[in-house]
Amino acid sequence: MEGALTARDRVGVQDFVLLDSFTSDESFLDNLRKRFKENLIYTYIGTLLVSVNPYKDFGLYTQNQMELYHGVNFFELPPHIYAIADNAYRVMCTERNNHFILISGESGAGKTETSKKILQYLAMVCPTTQKLQVVRDRLLLSNPVLEAFGNAKTVHNDNSSRFGKYMDIQFDYKDAPAGGHILSYLIEKSRVVHQNQGERNFHIFYQLLEGADDKLMSWLGLERNSQKYSYLIQGRCAKVSSIDDKNNWKTVRKAFSVIDFSEADFEHLFGIIASVLHLGNIQFSEDNHGRAIITDGSQIRWISKLLGVPLSILQEALTHRKIEARSEELLTPLDVELSYYARDAVAKAIYGRTFNWLVNKINGSLANKDPPKTNVIGLLDIYGFEVLETNSFEQFCINYCNEKLQQLFIEMTLKAEQEEYEMEGIEWEPVQFFNNKIICDLVEQKHKGIISIMDEECLRPGEATDLSFLAKLEEKVGDHPHFLTRKLADQAARKTIDWVDFRLIHYAGEVTYCAVGFLEKNNDLLYRNLKEVLIKSKNYILRDCFHSSELDNRKRPETVTTQFKHSLASLIEILMAKEPAYIRCIKPNSAKQPGKFDDVLVQHQVKYLGLMEHLRVRRAGFAYRRKYELFLQRYKALCPDTWPHWRGPPEKGVERLVKYVGYKPEEYKMGRTKLFIRFPRTLFATVDAFEV
Numbered sequence: 214m215e216g217a218l219t220a221r222d223r224v225g226v227q228d229f230v231l232l233d234s235f236t237s238d239e240s241f242l243d244n245l246r247k248r249f250k251e252n253l254i255y256t257y258i259g260t261l262l263v264s265v266n267p268y269k270d271f272g273l274y275t276q277n278q279m280e281l282y283h284g285v286n287f288f289e290l291p292p293h294i295y296a297i298a299d300n301a302y303r304v305m306c307t308e309r310n311n312h313f314i315l316i317s318g319e320s321g322a323g324k325t326e327t328s329k330k331i332l333q334y335l336a337m338v339c340p341t342t343q344k345l346q347v348v349r350d351r352l353l354l355s356n357p358v359l360e361a362f363g364n365a366k367t368v369h370n371d372n373s374s375r376f377g378k379y380m381d382i383q384f385d386y387k388d389a390p391a392g393g394h395i396l397s398y399l400i401e402k403s404r405v406v407h408q409n410q411g412e413r414n415f416h417i418f419y420q421l422l423e424g425a426d427d428k429l430m431s432w433l434g435l436e437r438n439s440q441k442y443s444y445l446i447q448g449r450c451a452k453v454s455s456i457d458d459k460n461n462w463k464t465v466r467k468a469f470s471v472i473d474f475s476e477a478d479f480e481h482l483f484g485i486i487a488s489v490l491h492l493g494n495i496q497f498s499e500d501n502h503g504r505a506i507i508t509d510g511s512q513i514r515w516i517s518k519l520l521g522v523p524l525s526i527l528q529e530a531l532t533h534r535k536i537e538a539r540s541e542e543l544l545t546p547l548d549v550e551l552s553y554y555a556r557d558a559v560a561k562a563i564y565g566r567t568f569n570w571l572v573n574k575i576n577g578s579l580a581n582k583d584p585p586k587t588n589v590i591g592l593l594d595i596y597g598f599e600v601l602e603t604n605s606f607e608q609f610c611i612n613y614c615n616e617k618l619q620q621l622f623i624e625m626t627l628k629a630e631q632e633e634y635e636m637e638g639i640e641w642e643p644v645q646f647f648n649n650k651i652i653c654d655l656v657e658q659k660h661k662g663i664i665s666i667m668d669e670e671c672l673r674p675g676e677a678t679d680l681s682f683l684a685k686l687e688e689k690v691g692d693h694p695h696f697l698t699r700k701l702a703d704q705a706a707r708k709t710i711d712w713v714d715f716r717l718i719h720y721a722g723e724v725t726y727c728a729v730g731f732l733e734k735n736n737d738l739l740y741r742n743l744k745e746v747l748i749k750s751k752n753y754i755l756r757d758c759f760h761s762s763e764l765d766n767r768k769r770p771e772t773v774t775t776q777f778k779h780s781l782a783s784l785i786e787i788l789m790a791k792e793p794a795y796i797r798c799i800k801p802n803s804a805k806q807p808g809k810f811d812d813v814l815v816q817h818q819v820k821y822l823g824l825m826e827h828l829r830v831r832r833a834g835f836a837y838r839r840k841y842e843l844f845l846q847r848y849k850a851l852c853p854d855t856w857p858h859w860r861g862p863p864e865k866g867v868e869r870l871v872k873y874v875g876y877k878p879e880e881y882k883m884g885r886t887k888l889f890i891r892f893p894r895t896l897f898a899t900v901d902a903f904e905v
């Protein structure tokens with residue numbers, strides 16, 4: 214019929230590899246847009262899944278859907294995160310190996326939702342017993358607790374993860390989930406004391422004030438009004454219509470009992486959370502000598518009670534600084550500004566460490582009590598690449614982390630794939646791609662990288678400033694192609710960079726960082742007498758978090774970025790030892806609205822997520838590969854020449870078999886040790902299609 218659209222015209226193709234036309238940026242975008250308009254948010258590039266955040270629920274994650282995807286061949290159903298999860302699970306069961314699913318994309322693209330849905334899927338479809346039901350509940354309910362303490366409303370996302378999370382789901386020998394383990398990365402604790410316009414503090418504070426019963430509120434000395442707390446209103450949006458703090462509190466409260474929290478744990482934990490709120494309301498004024506004094510003693514009395522520390526010592530610690538000089542201890546009074554600094558430093562320190570304590574505690578409850586543990590599927594959900602109006606130390610760390618993950622992706626897919634063709638002697642036209650290793654090196658290289666330069670400056674307390682740090686950067690990495698200083702930027706007639714800024718050209722775009730506060734945040738020091746107070750606290754969570762060994766001046770603690778660098782390096786090691794699956798999440802618009810597809814925004818993400826390069830490698834390459842011996846072993850029954858035995862060299866048998874089942878010469882290639890098939894038919898596209 215004239216003018217009628219074919220289904221393909223209307224809904225696009227479900228695997229980009231199947232796009233007929235030359236794969237231009239436009240045709241890629243076009244396919245994504247068509248599908249999005251039809252509520253088809255998932256599309257494959259081979260085995261990689263691209264997901265576009267729909268910002269609405271249209272029944273994609275029902276029990277029926279879960280059952281539909283369970284145990285079904287990857288290519289037989291429309292693309293879905295359940296297909297990715299199911300595939301990882303099935304390969305794990307058959308091949309007895311470990312897997313990870315890396316979910317990436319910028320803030321608000323849907324990573325956390327995806328990781329939660331996958332966890333639900335794995336928990337629901339796997340076999341369970343009564344005992345395992347407990348494990349399942351704990352795995353699922355660890356999420357609301359961690360989100361309450363680790364997520365916050367930002368300008369990009371009403372539920373933005375402000376920490377990185379890697380979770381291993383452990384399976385027993387019967388392939389049922391038997392436990393879990395969470396690694397968390399760098400919680401953004403500066404948010405505890407400061408939020409940008411339109412942003413909130415961590416959800417838990419608002420949930421507590423909205424949801425806690427009167428008894429708890431009066432025990433904590435809190436008022437049911439977030440407007441009363443200085444730490445909660447800096448972003449001027451304590452109330453958000455899309456967030457139901459009261460209801461979320463109920464979920465969190467229930468989750469605590471499931472994940473093994475005693476009443477005492479609960480009280481001590483919320484004693485700390487309430488103390489943070491009280492701390493934020495402490496005001497200082499100046500006495501006649503210019504020294505800080507606490508204006509009103511009521512907050513500090515509450516803190517003293519809740520944290521179990523003597524009032525006078527706490528008071529002294531917030532207004533004085535203890536310095537050790539030649540085995541003597543000197544107590545010097547602080548001015549008002551430094552007292553505020555000390556106050557905020559305690560609030561950040563106790564929140565940050567309590568968060569880590571919480572993760573450990575949850576790990577205790579998720580621990581697989583019946584080893585031997587068998588295989589795992591790891592889920593990685595890390596804060597997305599972030600560009601704000603003003604980008605600070607936190608964005609620098611977040612974006613560095615994203616560089617590392619992009620590097621892993623390149624290593625494990627683009628590079629590994631092309632190297633394999635070379636190794637196997639397959640004729641191959643190399644696909645060009647941008648390798649961001651150069652940016653990772655710029656940040657983390659020993660002695661020469663930005664982190665080392667920052668650490669060096671942190672070793673010169675009293676002398677180094679954010680400006681001297683900038684000057685050092687200029688001197689040492691000033692001519693790096695991915696680094697721009699003010700001078701260079703002006704020369705290139707780019708947008709001017711302020712005198713305290715530096716700019717990095719990340720794989721995902723340029724980001725201008727304001728260097729103010731970098732050294733201080735990297736050092737992350739807490740005055741000695743404040744540490745002493747916390748170490749002696751009667752609150753056992755705090756005592757777990759602060760140890761007397763920290764008072765030893767001879768040991769210099771690692772800086773924040775160096776610690777982060779090491780934990781990322783070990784994460785990469787953990788991932789490299791597993792079989793990968795990738796989900797790339799895309800944010801369709803900045804307004805967080807359903808149905809809106811912003812071409813420019815999506816195009817930008819397609820570009821930096823490296824999707825076109827991935828597609829080109831996939832299209833030019835071979836979706837299926839398998840060692841000759843294994844292939845023959847598995848499929849020899851399909852050809853009378855190879856069944857029941859093939860006596861010659863395996864590759865000859867494989868060739869005979871492949872021809873017999875009807876593959877044309879251009880459809881496959883024989884490598885040194887493996888058979889490669891360009892687009893496998895469902896016959897071979899069973900679980901092992903994933904094997905690289």
Ligand code: ATP
Pocket residue numbers: 266267268269270318319320321322323324325326327369370371372373374375595596597798
């Ligand atoms: P960040 O890096 O800031 O943590 P994120 O990628 O984890 O961002 P999410 O919190 O997962 O983003 O998603 C943001 C919001 O988008 C969710 O709160 C939800 O409203 C919506 N959303 C995401 N994925 C889906 C989905 N599959 N279906 C419906 N809505 C979704």
Ligand code: MG
Pocket residue numbers: 324325326372373374594595596
């Ligand atoms: Mg998230």
